[in-house]
Amino acid sequence: MPERLGAPREAPLFRRLAIVGMGLIGSSIARAARRQNLAGSVVAADRDEGVCARVRDLGIADAVTADAAEAAHGADCVILCVPVGACGAVAKAIAPALEPGAIVSDVGSVKGAVMAQVEPHLPKGVQFVPAHPVAGTEDSGPEAGFATLFAGRWAILTPAYGTDPQAVEAVRALWEGMGSAVEIMSAPHHDLVLAITSHVPHLIAYNIVGTAADLERVTRSEVIKFSAGGFRDFTRIAASDPTMWRDVFLNNKEAVLEMLQRFNEDLSALARAIRWDDGEALYELFTRTRAIRRGIVSEGQDAPAPDFGRPRE
Amino acid sequence: MPERLGAPREAPLFRRLAIVGMGLIGSSIARAARRQNLAGSVVAADRDEGVCARVRDLGIADAVTADAAEAAHGADCVILCVPVGACGAVAKAIAPALEPGAIVSDVGSVKGAVMAQVEPHLPKGVQFVPAHPVAGTEDSGPEAGFATLFAGRWAILTPAYGTDPQAVEAVRALWEGMGSAVEIMSAPHHDLVLAITSHVPHLIAYNIVGTAADLERVTRSEVIKFSAGGFRDFTRIAASDPTMWRDVFLNNKEAVLEMLQRFNEDLSALARAIRWDDGEALYELFTRTRAIRRGIVSEGQDAPAPDFGRPRE
Numbered sequence: 001m002p003e004r005l006g007a008p009r010e011a012p013l014f015r016r017l018a019i020v021g022m023g024l025i026g027s028s029i030a031r032a033a034r035r036q037n038l039a040g041s042v043v044a045a046d047r048d049e050g051v052c053a054r055v056r057d058l059g060i061a062d063a064v065t066a067d068a069a070e071a072a073h074g075a076d077c078v079i080l081c082v083p084v085g086a087c088g089a090v091a092k093a094i095a096p097a098l099e100p101g102a103i104v105s106d107v108g109s110v111k112g113a114v115m116a117q118v119e120p121h122l123p124k125g126v127q128f129v130p131a132h133p134v135a136g137t138e139d140s141g142p143e144a145g146f147a148t149l150f151a152g153r154w155a156i157l158t159p160a161y162g163t164d165p166q167a168v169e170a171v172r173a174l175w176e177g178m179g180s181a182v183e184i185m186s187a188p189h190h191d192l193v194l195a196i197t198s199h200v201p202h203l204i205a206y207n208i209v210g211t212a213a214d215l216e217r218v219t220r221s222e223v224i225k226f227s228a229g230g231f232r233d234f235t236r237i238a239a240s241d242p243t244m245w246r247d248v249f250l251n252n253k254e255a256v257l258e259m260l261q262r263f264n265e266d267l268s269a270l271a272r273a274i275r276w277d278d279g280e281a282l283y284e285l286f287t288r289t290r291a292i293r294r295g296i297v298s299e300g301q302d303a304p305a306p307d308f309g310r311p312r313e
Numbered sequence: 314m315p316e317r318l319g320a321p322r323e324a325p326l327f328r329r330l331a332i333v334g335m336g337l338i339g340s341s342i343a344r345a346a347r348r349q350n351l352a353g354s355v356v357a358a359d360r361d362e363g364v365c366a367r368v369r370d371l372g373i374a375d376a377v378t379a380d381a382a383e384a385a386h387g388a389d390c391v392i393l394c395v396p397v398g399a400c401g402a403v404a405k406a407i408a409p410a411l412e413p414g415a416i417v418s419d420v421g422s423v424k425g426a427v428m429a430q431v432e433p434h435l436p437k438g439v440q441f442v443p444a445h446p447v448a449g450t451e452d453s454g455p456e457a458g459f460a461t462l463f464a465g466r467w468a469i470l471t472p473a474y475g476t477d478p479q480a481v482e483a484v485r486a487l488w489e490g491m492g493s494a495v496e497i498m499s500a501p502h503h504d505l506v507l508a509i510t511s512h513v514p515h516l517i518a519y520n521i522v523g524t525a526a527d528l529e530r531v532t533r534s535e536v537i538k539f540s541a542g543g544f545r546d547f548t549r550i551a552a553s554d555p556t557m558w559r560d561v562f563l564n565n566k567e568a569v570l571e572m573l574q575r576f577n578e579d580l581s582a583l584a585r586a587i588r589w590d591d592g593e594a595l596y597e598l599f600t601r602t603r604a605i606r607r608g609i610v611s612e613g614q615d616a617p618a619p620d621f622g623r624p625r626e
Contacts, residue, residue, distance in 0.1 A: 134539050134541050135541055136542075137619035137620045138606070138620070139619045144619065148625055153541050154538060154539055154541070183538075192530060192531060193535050193536075193539055194539065194542060196524070196528060196531055196536065196544070197525065197531075197535075197536055197539045197540055197542050197543070197544040198539070198542030198543040198544060199543075200521065201542075201543040201544050201546070201547055203580075203587075204517055204521060204580070205543070205546075205602075206583070206598055206599055206602050207576065207579050207580045207583055207598075208513065208514060208517060208576055209602040209605050209606075210579055210598050210601065210602055211509070211572075211575050211576045211579045212509050212510065212605075213602070213605055214575075214579070215575075217505060218505060218509055218510075220605075220608075222506050222510075223506075223509065223510055223605070224605070224609050224612055224614060225467060225496075225612065225614070226447050226467055226469070226506055226507065226510045226511070227510055227609050227614045228447050228448055228466050228467070228615075229447045229449075229507060229510050229511025229514075230511040230512075230514040230515050230518070230550055231509070231510040231511060232609050232614055232615045233514070233518075233547075233549065233550055233621075234514055234546075235602070235605050235606040235609050236546065236606060236615070236620075237546055238602035239602065239603045239605075239606035239607075240599075240603075242595075242596050242599035242603065243596065245595070245599055246595040249587045249595055250587065250590055250592055250595070253587055253588065256587060257584060257588060259524075260580075260584055262524050262528075263520065263521055263524045264580070266523055266524045266527070267516075267517070267520045267573075267577070270516060270519070270520055271570060274516075274562045274563065274566055274569060274570060275566065275570060277563055279559050279560075282555075282559040282562060282563070283555050283556065283559045285519055285520075285523050286519055286551070286553075286555035286558055286559060287555045288523065288526060289518075289522040289523055289526070289548070289551035289552065290552045290553075292522050292525075292526055292533075292536070292537070292548055292551070292552075293451070293522075293549060293551065293552035294552075295533075295537045296537050296540050296545050296548050299537055299538065301537060301538070301541055301545055302540070302541075302545045302548070302549070302623070303623050303624050305624070306451055306452045306457065307450045307451070307549075307621075308546075308549060308620075308621040308622075308623050309622070309623055309624050310615070310616050310621050310622055311616050311618070311622050312459075312461055
């Protein structure tokens with residue numbers, strides 16, 4: 001998949017694009033939307049006045065407000081870029097301001113719970129097209145965003161049965177305009193797939209970093225010092241936004257706990273192989289997992305350079 | 314820690330440096346030793362004739378042989394760069410060729426087991442200085458090595474009581490010459506620290522990649538497609554050399570199983586917090602782990618750029 005943005009659109013896709021929540025994702029959408037001419041105007045909202053001030057300083061939106069409903073007023077597309085657990089409240093707050101024909105979308109890493117929380121609040125004639133860009137970094141806040149964050153990444157849409165196809169196509173065009181490849185699937189399938197490709201890996205990374213930090217026999221400074229042996233890779237993921245991830249786990253509970261159960265069963269088998277000196281079982285698994293990495297690199301989902309292409313002399 | 318190599322030595326540290334095993338680590342030592350003038354001549358050995366041919370083509374050693382004893386003959390320093398489980402056999406093979414005063418070292422990720430396997434074979438008057446460079450990439454083979462692999466990384470030495478201090482200082486100078494910072498500790502402490510900073514992280518990465526690959530409800534192509542959500546970080550570690558890692562787990566069994574037990578207890582607590590909607594416990598952990606990442610970046614053990622500085626537009 002190309003990691004570059006194509007040419008900007010000749011005519012904007014939306015008249016007025018409102019973005020509620022100006023963190024890493026929201027601010028990246030604002031930047032990409034302007035650079036790619038995806039919207040006539042970009043209105044940014046964040047309930048934190050300090051974030052609003054920083055967004056104004058960055059100059060990445062045409063208007064900035066702390067009032068989500070004000071941003072949504074007159075917008076033909078509103079994207080909720082708040083933590084999953086806040087989507088329901090924001091939908092409720094903006095509902096009175098939404099005009100018939102407006103599209104509401106989101107960027108949450110969980111789709112079932114978001115749909116259940118948002119849909120009841122939306123007025124008739126407003127289309128909800130849930131979306132999840134599978135992209136991000138461990139950094140947070142409006143300064144962390146950049147216009148190419150979604151280029152070469154997947155964006156998954158999970159519209160409910162009966163959603164206006166024109167609205168779905170408009171949201172598809174938005175993500176394609178930001179360089180993403182779009183895939184449509186059901187919300188439950190999304191939540192299961194992402195549980196194993198994203199949620200459980202994050203949980204495990206948070207957990208091992210926590211375990212290491214708690215060790216009394218190994219001082220924390222030693223854990224940091226010798227982290228190049230593998231541990232440091234986990235700390236990147238475990239540095240992701242705490243609020244966002246708390247909400248992901250609480251809102252995709254069933255799929256996460258099921259995948260975790262499978263992970264645990266496999267880990268028990270691996271521990272048993274170590275205890276009983278079953279080198280063949282270990283070698284077989286380690287060879288199989290190496291092939292998965294090759295698949296990810298050959299499909300353009302990661303850099304082919306060793307060590308993620310970390311900067312070196 | 315600086316990630317650059319200093320100026321080359323004016324006079325070589327060793328007359329003849331023999332390297333047994335020409336994979337990622339062995340071939341990186343050969344390159345660094347020549348570039349930094351650490352040895353008058355570098356003799357490479359690998360039991361695989363195909364690897365020997367590739368090393369000859371790469372031109373990174375003065376002599377190349379499939380016979381470890383031949384390489385060790387006349388060497389004032391021999392470094393074993395073979396998987397941990399092979400160190401005993403190699404030590405036995407080279408023992409008759411070792412001259413009094415020669416230094417033997419290794420690069421194994423486990424130190425207790427290597428010392429137990431190697432020491433009994435070494436003739437009197439030969440000094441064994443076990444070493445572990447905390448550096449590497451997921452790639453294998455002589456082509457994967459590079460001269461700056463150890464620059465800005467730690468090298469841990471675990472000499473036994475009574476080892477000639479001059480031999481220890483010579484091995485220290487070798488690693489410092491390749492840009493590493495050297496730390497001396499006991500083998501048991503090393504094996505415990507590395508269990509949590511390296512061995513268990515690798516085991517967990519291998520395990521989650523295996524679990525994901527086995528899923529029937531999620532196809533393998535979907536796991537690869539949506540890996541940018543976190544999973545792809547794990548696949549890098551799980552692409553590491555299978556033989557090397559099999560031997561690490563079998564030879565550091567006690568420490569790995571103990572650390573794994575702690576990891577499991579913590580993971581159970583985390584799963585329970587998710588099941589019972591304990592958002593505060595999740596948020597508290599996720600905030601604490603973020604601080605660990607900052608420590609690793611500020612100590613120069615990882616790139617400060619988001620996403621490991623993965624190449625982007």
